[in-house]
Ligand SMILES: Cc1cc2nc3c(=O)[nH]c(=O)nc-3n(C[C@H](O)[C@H](O)[C@H](O)COP(=O)(O)O)c2cc1C
Ligand code: SF4
């Protein structure tokens with residue numbers, strides 16, 4: 001598959017590249033990879049990384065080594081919604097274990113897996129800066145905080161509804 | 166009520182917008198700095214204020230600024246460290262989310278003081294919605310003449326850009342942050358050269374924490390000397406504390422650094438006491454990297470003095486009996502929490518976040534997690550405790566960046582103060598899977614406030 005940004009995406013890329021001095025367009029790599037990942041299927045296939053490399057005039061290997069370093073870049077296909085549940089100390093002492101177990105049970109998947117219908121991926125992550133509002137998870141651009149079992153139920157229902165419509 | 170200089174207006178409706186922020190007195194410090202002061206006099210005021218970096222290390226900001234190299238014809242940069250990934254820390258998020266213009270105001274004044282025209286906010290990738298809030302605020306500030314060319318007709322140009330990280334705690338370390346800003350893996354650089362000489366794109370660079378840069382605003386408005394009158398000793402001004410764990414009121418609080426730890430935990434103005442009327446077991450007072458303290462050493466120093474929420478008092482006793490103010494991430498553990506398990510989650514965190522460049526850190530964090538995992542799940546031996554101690558000692562001080570130390574300290578402190586709980590886990594492999602050591606550490610009854 002080949003990838004091409006549409007006009008809006010290209011304009012956004014150019015806006016990002018303009019943040020850095022002449023000749024330092026490689027600095028836009030992280031923002032550009034976010035844009036690429038968000039613009040297509042939520043992950044970074046090799047062809048998409050190659051496309052980003054060509055846009056920034058850098059070698060593909062420079063993109064691969066960066067993409068593999070940062071935890072937000074997905075190098076494998078993921079579900080439409082990723083539940084990234086925090087499991088670090090402050091969340092753990094506030095009950096994240098129970099929430100993680102409950103999500104696994106409700107979605108019948110283990111951490112790292114995607115539901116058969118391709119809607120949900122469960123990922124365990126480290127502190128997201130919401131320790132005072134624990135337990136919590138990130139879904140896309142937003143944080144869902146103060147999680148309880150009831151809240152997890154309604155969040156799952158909420159995202160399911162957006163795909164069945 | 167203590168003095169509030171940063172977040173006192175956070176609850177004013179609409180304060181996130183330029184219009185309300187300005188009406189509430191915002192951007193006055195830019196007018197004062199650009200029109201009545203010069204870069205040197207601003208640095209002087211910051212020195213007088215006694216402000217110390219709020220990112221964790223507490224280095225005096227004015228002094229740091231005076232180190233920046235000024236080679237002819239080479240641009241300089243200010244980079245705001247908004248990577249905020251130290252477990253327990255969520256204060257910068259609060260500041261940026263509710264008072265984005267306060268940060269911009271601080272950045273403009275600081276950029277002027279450093280002679281930097283292009284300034285970057287390096288924000289952790291997960292704070293995606295805050296990136297949007299900041300960009301909106303930047304657009305408003307630009308539209309109102311506070312950013313761009315020739316600000317207030319003074320000829321000073323300042324542009325602020327938001328750069329999103331992508332999930333890596335190590336990018337909070339300033340040289341890793343610089344690498345990341347250049348579009349590379351977040352591998353810390355060997356120092357020297359220091360960023361003040363060769364930073365981003367080999368240009369002189371100052372990296373400061375969000376809260377540090379926001380504090381520049383009250384310092385300019387009230388003057389460094391007045392600012393220094395707040396607080397005590399070398400802990401001047403106010404500090405944001407993000408409090409979490411087993412307390413009634415988790416959240417972000419601004420304190421002047423004269424209040425006691427006991428007041429901070431039990432007063433309704435702050436944490437509101439331990440949740441569910443339980444007892445305090447332990448606390449990590451300055452973000453996950455700093456030593457954990459048992460309740461008795463937290464509230465009082467080893468010599469029986471009251472412990473206060475400031476740099477000096479929290480570190481009283483060194484690592485033997487004290488801790489650190491660090492980033493202000495205040496994590497409270499009640500009587501039901503297991504120290505072994507808590508330490509395991511932190512060891513896992515550091516193993517996950519090690520960039521892998523130095524073998525003591527890469528291998529040591531892996532081993533510590535493995536051994537703690539064994540102990541936690543009832544398969545440990547008493548020799549494992551000594552092995553853990555040995556590994557953490559071999560990491561500390563033997564690495565390129567301080568992440569190695571940050572990984573070693575929590576393990577060392579847990580063993581130092583809670584060795585009997587580790588032993589209990591090992592000697593009771595079955596019981597420890599279903600019950601908890603609780604408060605058996607304390608020979609003396611724990612202090613319970615009236
Ligand atoms: C592993 C590691 C992570 C760090 N994370 C942060 C961070 O998230 N935010 C921050 O401001 N400083 C962080 N620091 C400290 C920075 O290296 C640097 O000292 C700080 O940004 C300087 O700003 P200040 O003087 O205003 O505190 C970290 C340091 C280390 C070693
Ligand atoms: S101490 Fe750890 S994180 Fe820091 S440079 Fe070495 S391996 Fe990387």
Ligand code: FES
Nearest residue numbers: 086091128130131
């Ligand atoms: S520990 Fe979970 S958000 Fe910080």
